Amino acid sequence: MTGLLLAQALKKLGIPYRVFERDSSRCWRSQGWGLTVHSFSAPKIRYLLPDVVSAQIPSVLVDPVNAADMTDLMILDMSTGEPLTAMRVPGRMRLNRKKTRDLFLEGGGGVDVQWNKTVVSYGATEHGVKAVFADGSEYEGGMLVGVDGARSVVRSVLCSDKAALNILPITFLGIQLDITREEISPLLKIDPITFLGLSQAADACLFYAVMSSPEVNGTASLAPSEHRWHVQLSVSWQKRAGDISVPDSNEGRVQLLHQKLAHVWPPLKDAVLNHTTHENIQVDVLSIGDWVPLQEGWDNLDGRVTLAGDAAHTMTMFRGEGFNNAVLDAYNLVQAITQVYSEPVSSPNFAEQRKKLIDEYEQELRARGARVVLASREQCMRVHNWEEYIEWTRKSTWGIPHEQPSP
Numbered sequence: 001m002t003g004l005l006l007a008q009a010l011k012k013l014g015i016p017y018r019v020f021e022r023d024s025s026r027c028w029r030s031q032g033w034g035l036t037v038h039s040f041s042a043p044k045i046r047y048l049l050p051d052v053v054s055a056q057i058p059s060v061l062v063d064p065v066n067a068a069d070m071t072d073l074m075i076l077d078m079s080t081g082e083p084l085t086a087m088r089v090p091g092r093m094r095l096n097r098k099k100t101r102d103l104f105l106e107g108g109g110g111v112d113v114q115w116n117k118t119v120v121s122y123g124a125t126e127h128g129v130k131a132v133f134a135d136g137s138e139y140e141g142g143m144l145v146g147v148d149g150a151r152s153v154v155r156s157v158l159c160s161d162k163a164a165l166n167i168l169p170i171t172f173l174g175i176q177l178d179i180t181r182e183e184i185s186p187l188l189k190i191d192p193i194t195f196l197g198l199s200q201a202a203d204a205c206l207f208y209a210v211m212s213s214p215e216v217n218g219t220a221s222l223a224p225s226e227h228r229w230h231v232q233l234s235v236s237w238q239k240r241a242g243d244i245s246v247p248d249s250n251e252g253r254v255q256l257l258h259q260k261l262a263h264v265w266p267p268l269k270d271a272v273l274n275h276t277t278h279e280n281i282q283v284d285v286l287s288i289g290d291w292v293p294l295q296e297g298w299d300n301l302d303g304r305v306t307l308a309g310d311a312a313h314t315m316t317m318f319r320g321e322g323f324n325n326a327v328l329d330a331y332n333l334v335q336a337i338t339q340v341y342s343e344p345v346s347s348p349n350f351a352e353q354r355k356k357l358i359d360e361y362e363q364e365l366r367a368r369g370a371r372v373v374l375a376s377r378e379q380c381m382r383v384h385n386w387e388e389y390i391e392w393t394r395k396s397t398w399g400i401p402h403e404q405p406s407p
């Protein structure tokens with residue numbers, strides 16, 4: 001996501017770029033979840049994209065009406081369906097991640113991607129940097145930006161033994177399913193798009209979100225009984241001594257999910273159980289981890305190599321800010337790269353400018369990255385601890401406001 005957004009912006013500015021991707025094609029992985037985009041990053045996405053691509057953002061909303069401008073995130077007692085609190089986060093959009101990625105990839109004539117290119121290392125050259133790939137190929141450029149995600153190889157070279165993810169003690173199961181108008185109607189009354197819930201009885205946190213409404217998935221043209229909402233649901237809980245481990249088989253995972261949902265508010269439980277057998281539902285298990293950017297920095301080879309997105313600050317999804325911060329990185333980096341490229345590569349000032357501007361970019365990245373990674377970790381641990389969460393809601397009627405990260 002970060003790499004494609006950056007590539008769209010560089011293409012718009014006429015600055016040469018190459019995108020290398022380890023997957024063999026654009027269809028290789030679906031990663032089909034929704035993305036909440038906050039008001040602090042949405043204008044920057046529009047700035048980075050060419051106008052013709054930015055104009056298509058409404059086409060990747062999960063619901064053309066209700067997902068365009070969302071205000072409160074409801075947080076429920078998931079055993080009863082009663083509200084516990086709400087987080088006031090106005091101006092949010094909810095996008096379909098896969099469609100957004102395709103828009104960044106193909107919109108406005110598309111960006112060039114070299115598939116099947118797994119970066120394994122890099123090294124400085126006289127004027128720039130050389131990236132080395134698993135197939136033995138090498139490419140040289142003025143700068144290398146590691147946007148290779150949570151388990152970044154570029155980060156592991158930059159930060160060696162300090163690059164590993166911090167794995168949190170959370171078990172996380174995720175599913176997607178289609179539900180009917182009748183089944184979704186009690187859920188729509190709470191919120192037309194998404195809510196978070198904690199269940200003391202299930203000892204779990206549940207996150208539910210619409211991924212496509214009937215207007216988006218085409219069922220709106222059918223009889224109301226045929227309308228379908230494609231939804232995502234995650235069920236996660238804190239690992240405790242004596243927990244049974246998550247089964248390897250999908251059948252076992254579906255059984256475990258059913259056990260957890262047995263204690264959940266009946267309308268949500270029934271909507272899910274009506275549709276989940278091991279034959280029609282794939283239960284994904286995600287490892288929950290984070291990485292705080294090193295405050296002491298890293299050797300960026302005088303600005304030749306840097307990081308952005310999850311590679312620079314991997315965070316849990318419980319504040320919905322990973323992609324939003326990747327957008328801020330891309331925005332800041334584009335400002336720096338534009339200034340670097342105002343000098344020809346052969347100019348004596350080029351290397352000096354590159355070092356100064358990338359050092360400044362990374363200074364802001366490290367401060368903001370540390371703040372948001374730790375806030376997301378805190379939120380993750382709190383929503384998996386009923387007593388602590390209830391205590392916290394007593395102190396704050398409206399939950400933790402989403403602070404706008406400094407630009």
Ligand SMILES: Cc1cc2nc3c(=O)[nH]c(=O)nc-3n(C[C@H](O)[C@H](O)[C@H](O)COP(=O)(O)OP(=O)(O)OC[C@H]3O[C@@H](n4cnc5c(N)ncnc54)[C@H](O)[C@@H]3O)c2cc1C
Pocket residue numbers: 001002003020021022023033034035036037117118119120147148149150151152153286308309310311317319320321322323324325326
């Ligand atoms: C369930 C879930 C829900 C989320 N919800 C939200 C949300 O609501 N809001 C939000 O802001 N964020 C959310 N996030 C986080 C968000 O998805 C990420 O922050 C965002 O996708 C990061 O984008 P990225 O480009 O940095 O990394 P990625 O999207 O992971 O892209 C990295 C790319 O690099 C490629 N790659 C990896 N290694 C190599 C290599 N060695 N060589 C070449 N290519 C390589 C990968 O194949 C991939 O294409 C969520 C995450 C999850 C898991």
